[in-house]
Amino acid sequence: MTRRPTTTPAPVPPDDRTRLLAATHHTPHGVLGAHPTHGGVAFRAWRPYAQHVAVTTPEGLHAELHDDGDGFFTALLQLREVPPAYELEVTYADTTQRIADAYALLPSLGDLDLHLIAEGRHEQLWKALGAHPMEHQGIRGTRFTVWAPNAQGVRVVGTFNYWDGAAHSMRSLGSSGIWELFVPDIGEGELYKFEITRPDGSKTMRADPLATRTEEPPANSSVVHASHYTWDDDSWLERRAARPVHESPFSVYEVHLPSWRPGLTYRQLADQLPAYITDLGFTHVELLPVAEHPFGGSWGYQVTGFYAPTARLGSPDDFKYLIDKLHQAGIGVLMDWVPAHFPRDDWALAEFDGRPLYEHEDPLRAAHPDWGTLEFDYGRKEVRNFLVANALYWCQEFHIDGLRVDAVASMLYLDYSREDGEWTPNQFGGRENLDAVAFLQEMNATLYREVPGVVTIAEESTAWDGVTRATHHIGPGGFGGLGFGLKWNMGWMHDSLDYMSHEPVHRKFHHNEMTFSMVYAYSENYVLPISHDEVVHGKRSLVSKMPGDWWQQRANHRAYLGFMWAHPGKQLLFMGQEFAQGAEWSEAHGPDWWLLDPAYGAEPDHRGVRELVRELNTRYRAAPALWERDTDPAGFSWVTGDAAEDNVFAFLRHAADGAPLLSVSNFSPVVRHAYRLGVPDDIPAWHEILNTDAARYGGGDITNRDPIKPEADPTHGHPTTITLTLPPLATVWLRP
Incomplete structure (x- = not known):
């Protein structure tokens, strides 16, 4: 049987009422909700646009609250204590809702969280702040928390309250600067923002700094989200x-x-x-x-x-x-x-x-x-x-x-x-x-x-x-x-790209730009980046930075990648450069994938450059000499770093325990026949494992036949010598 007790108004005190209306109240839970007082329990709710508000309990209590104006509904019920579980029955013009009272609940953020936040040491801050669907005091809903220490007041607004925060004023949790409110009966997918009253009394609507999901731009509301993903890694x-x-x-x-x-x-x-x-x-x-x-x-x-x-x-x-x-x-x-x-x-x-x-x-x-x-x-x-x-x-x-x-x-x-x-x-x-x-x-x-x-x-x-x-x-x-x-390694990137941009006839005057990186190569642990920053804003794509006709540009591009992959340091290449895209990157349309599609008349040259990148990565991963000692000076030695007149660079990469790799780059457009290079004397023969001039990469297919056997002739500080044919604008890798 429903009990309808006699009620009298329990008005919100004038100062509290003023501050709630102005959205400048720090402790709305101290006013709204249910509070023991002289003569019973005072119930207060603030529900703008409601026609009626009543308090109900599972035991059959049903008490209408008095309409005090401005959306405030209050009543003093002759009860000995606050009902442990009560709901508000809110009637609007076209609907009636039964909801738990947010202002009857304790703070949903723990003291440890507040302590860690105050210390600036909460390493999982996203679990404390933001919007979190959860169960609190046996009620399902969403906890909203935000750091706004200068605010006079904060409300949460969203699709669940028609973007009017009057019914959802947040409370300040002491000196932490954190504002909190648990809103019953709302969950994932709701849009929300925080309505903040600034120190000067003006208001601003802000997206949640800790939101884990947002609307798709240009919309900018935050979205209540909980992950349900199960990893398999x-x-x-x-x-x-x-x-x-x-x-x-x-x-x-x-x-x-x-x-x-x-x-x-x-x-x-x-x-x-x-x-x-x-x-x-x-x-x-x-x-x-x-x-x-x-x-x-x-x-x-x-x-x-x-x-x-x-x-x-x-x-x-x-x-x-x-x-x-x-x-x-x-x-x-x-x-x-x-x-x-x-x-x-x-x-x-x-x-x-x-x-x-x-x-x-x-x-x-x-x-x-x-x-x-x-x-x-x-x-x-x-x-x-x-x-x-x-x-x-x-x-x-x-x-x-x-x-x-x-x-x-x-x-x-x-x-x-x-x-x-x-x-x-x-x-x-x-x-x-x-x-x-x-x-x-x-x-x-x-x-x-x-x-x-x-x-x-x-x-x-x-x-x-x-x-x-x-x-x-x-x-x-x-x-x-x-x-x-x-x-x-921004220095290597700028220097090497500057060298490559010069016509080969002038490169001898810039030879040091390709060798200077080894002066400081072990001062840090480096990545060699050819990144998005280098192929936008008029800088042109990587292949377009190269001099010469189209064949020479592609040959320079391939030779440079071969040099880069062999140089101490890790490698980074921006999309589109792996197949020598000629146009600058644009976020509007992305890489020119049609260059790889024969159906669109694409030249095989682009597919050849991509094939080279595939081969570079394959050879690189299989050769510890190229990555095991990137930060160890013992992992690198010049064979010749001073062949400026020839535009040739040759160096050895050494593994901790295994075969070395010899990299030779010829950045001149001429074939260098019978080119002599000193090598260690404990290797009976060398094998060419990569040549950027190979036909399958789009090159002229000038290669070295195996085996390449050393001769007992001291050169470049080594007791033995090998003689190579260096293709034009190409890099060659050799291993024992």
């Missing part, structure tokens, strides 16, 4: 930690996922990309930034959703499926990560709660001078925690094998792209950004501690000392190492 994860990366084969195919095959989803890419990379023999794929970004033309380098893979290609679980398929094919997955800056979109991180929060409060430190973006405040522990946890998030939740960290130089220097008067020295009077140094060290140390087999790679374009040195090893400059595993 255990054997891969066990294998990847077996050997250090710098002592392993590491050949990287760089990909912009939205344009590799335009129009494909993550799952459709999973049907094609692993097979293509496997066929070409690359050990890893590197993805341009996948985190959500509003402007596709930024290629992902202006991130707004640091915890959400872009919705352009599918769901987060779809992205996990792609990574899983790559792992099952034996391919490591690297991802570009962008902790250097973020865009100024007024729905994202910029002045998130009305004041500088994620960005530095000093305008000179906040504004990035080159990209119109904002730089993170690495000195703020919560911001550092946001970024360190983000690095862990991608590696732990998505099984990413490594992060290539973008624009490290812009983080390390206070005067980066700034003139005198536009920057302030650090506390010691220097130009180093000490906060950024500490952040990078913490990020690397944490990632290597928590994720076995992971690798971090720095895109760092200066001579900063110790980028790949351990964080606890102090260098000459007084800094510990930054702790990266590898570093992009």
Whole structure:
């Protein structure tokens, strides 16, 4: 039998009412909900647009609340205690809902989480902040939490409340700056944002910084999400930690996922990309930034959703499926990560709660001078925690094998792209950004501690000392190492591309540009990158940088790749360059795949270059001399590095225990007959295992017949000599 007790109003106190209406209340749970008071239990609900609100219990209680105006409904019931389980029956013009009262619930975020957040040490921050479908006090719903320490008030708005947050004011959890609300009866798929009341009283609608899923741009709402993916890559994860990366084969195919095959989803890419990379023999794929970004033309380098893979290609679980398929094919997955800056979109991180929060409060430190973006405040522990946890998030939740960290130089220097008067020295009077140094060290140390087999790679374009040195090893400059595993060798890239751009007749004047890299080759653990940055913005594709007619351009291209794969360091090649695409890359249409299709009149030359890349990777992986001692000076020796008049470079790569490899490059357009090179005397014969001039690659097929036997004639500091025919614009590899 339903009990309908006599009720009297229990009005919301005027000050609380004013603050709730203005969205500036820090403790709505202290006013709304059910509270013991003199004479019984006071029930208060705020349900704008409702016609009636009643309290009901499983025991049969049904009590109408009084309409106090402005959407407030209250009643004082003559009860001894708050019912352990009650619901609100809310009647609108066209529907009646029975829902648990969000304001009857305790905080859904634990004290340990709050302590770790306050310390800036919550390594799984994404499990504490954001939106999480869960069960709380026996009720299914979603917990919303957000860091907004400067806010006067925060509400959660979304499709579940018609984007009106009046019924869902959040509570402040003390001095942590965290706001929390558990909303019963909503779950996955709901769109939401946070409505923040700034210190000046104005309001702003913000996407969730910790959202793990977003709407597809240009829409920018966050999406309540829970992963249901089951991984099948255990054997891969066990294998990847077996050997250090710098002592392993590491050949990287760089990909912009939205344009590799335009129009494909993550799952459709999973049907094609692993097979293509496997066929070409690359050990890893590197993805341009996948985190959500509003402007596709930024290629992902202006991130707004640091915890959400872009919705352009599918769901987060779809992205996990792609990574899983790559792992099952034996391919490591690297991802570009962008902790250097973020865009100024007024729905994202910029002045998130009305004041500088994620960005530095000093305008000179906040504004990035080159990209119109904002730089993170690495000195703020919560911001550092946001970024360190983000690095862990991608590696732990998505099984990413490594992060290539973008624009490290812009983080390390206070005067980066700034003139005198536009920057302030650090506390010691220097130009180093000490906060950024500490952040990078913490990020690397944490990632290597928590994720076995992971690798971090720095895109760092200066001579900063110790980028790949351990964080606890102090260098000459007084800094510990930054702790990266590898570093992009931008110097080698610029020097070698400059050399190759010259007509062969002038190359002798630039010979040192191809040999200088060996002066510093062991100062860091290097990757040799021919990346997306080198084939856009008027820089032309790799083959188009080469001089001469079309045949010579392709020959130069092939010879350069042969030289690159043999040079100490790991390799990275951007998509399209593996088949000598002539046009610059455009994210609008991606690689010119038609160049490989005979049905479209494609020349076999492009297929020949791709065949060479396949062969380079095959030979590379089979020859420990080319990767085992990349960071050891004993793994390399010049045969001749001073043959400038000939445009010839010859060097040996040595394995720790095995056969050496001899690489000889002739960057002149003439055949060099009977070319003499000194070699070790303990090898009875040499065999040509790769020749970039071979006919199947599109070359002239000038090769050396086996066996090539040494003669007892000292040359180049070696006791014996071999005599070779060097094809024009070609690289030759030989092994015992």
